[in-house]
C-alpha cells in the first residue's frame with residue numbers, strides 16, 4: 001500500500017504511465033479540441049492586454065498553440081511546455097520545452113493541467129482522526145494510513161477543505177497550488193490564466209472527485225497507466241496561492257467575443273453556405289460557453305506588472 005499521491009503520479013507520469021504511453025487527445029476532449037474559437041478568445045485576451053508571447057504549460061499535443069499560430073501567423077512568440085516530447089506535427093515556429101522558461105513576459109496559460117496534478121488523499125476516520133488514504137496500485141484496494149501530522153496539510157485542510165463527518169475525504173490541493181505558484185513566479189510581466197474544472201470551499205464534494213477516463217468515457221479508476229486519472233481542482237485555494245481572481249469560462253469567453261447565438265434565419269435564404277458556416281460556429285461557441293458543461297470551468301487570472 002502506498003499513498004495516493006505517489007500511486008497517482010506513477011499511474012500518469014511513471015515509466016508506464018498514461019501520459020508517457022498514450023496520446024491524451026485520443027482519450028478526452030478539452031475546450032482546445034472543441035473549437036478554434038477557444039484559441040481565438042485566447043488571442044483576443046492577448047491583444048486586449050498587449051501581450052506578445054504565449055507559454056502553454058501542460059500543452060498536450062500543442063493544439064492551442066497550433067491554432068494560435070494559424071489564427072495570427074507570426075504575431076505571438078509561442079512556446080509549449082510539457083513532460084511529453086515535442087509533437088511531430090507541431091508547426092516549426094512553435095517552440096517546445098520540458099521546462100518552464102526562467103522568465104515569462106506575456107501570457108502564461110494552462111488548460112486542464114491542474115486536475116492532472118496528483119494529490120494526497122485524506123479521510124476523517126470513525127474516531128475523528130484525519131488519516132492518509134493508502135492504495136494498492138495493482139488492485140485499487142484502499143486502507144487508512146497514519147494520522148496526518150504535517151502542519152502544512154492540516155492547515156490547508158482547515159482553510160480550504162474541512163472534513164466534518166467520519167468517512168468524508170479530500171484531495172489535498174497543496175501540490176496543485178505549488179505547481180501553479182511556481183509557474184506564476186516566472187511571470188515578470190503579463191498575465192497567467194489557469195483554466196480547469198473545480199469547486200469552491202462551500203461546495204466541495206464530501207467524498208472527493210477522483211475520476212478516470214479512457215477513450216472519451218468515464219471508466220473505473222485504475223492506477224495501471226491505462227486511463228487518465230483526474231480530480232476537480234480546489235480553484236479558490238489555487239487563486240489565493242497566486243493572488244488570482246476567479247471567473248466562469250462562459251462569461252469570460254462571451255466577453256472575449258465567443259458568441260453562441262444562432263445566426264439570423266434570413267441569412268439562410270440570402271447566403272445558405274454562410275448560414276451553415278455561422279450555424280456550425282455558433283454550435284461550437286455554445287459548447288464552449290454552456291452552463292453544465294465547459295462554460296462552468298473556472299478561469300484563474302493573475303496579472304503581473
Ligand SMILES: C[S@@+](CC[C@H](N)C(=O)[O-])C[C@H]1O[C@@H](n2cnc3c(N)ncnc32)[C@H](O)[C@@H]1O
Nearest residue numbers: 019030032058059060081082083084111112113
Ligand atoms: C489534460 S492534458 C491537457 C492538454 C492541453 N492543455 C489541452 O487542453 O488539451 C494535461 C497535460 O499536462 C501535462 N503535464 C502534467 N503535469 C505537468 C507538469 N508538471 N509540467 C508540464 N506538463 C505537465 C501532461 O503531460 C498533459 O499533456
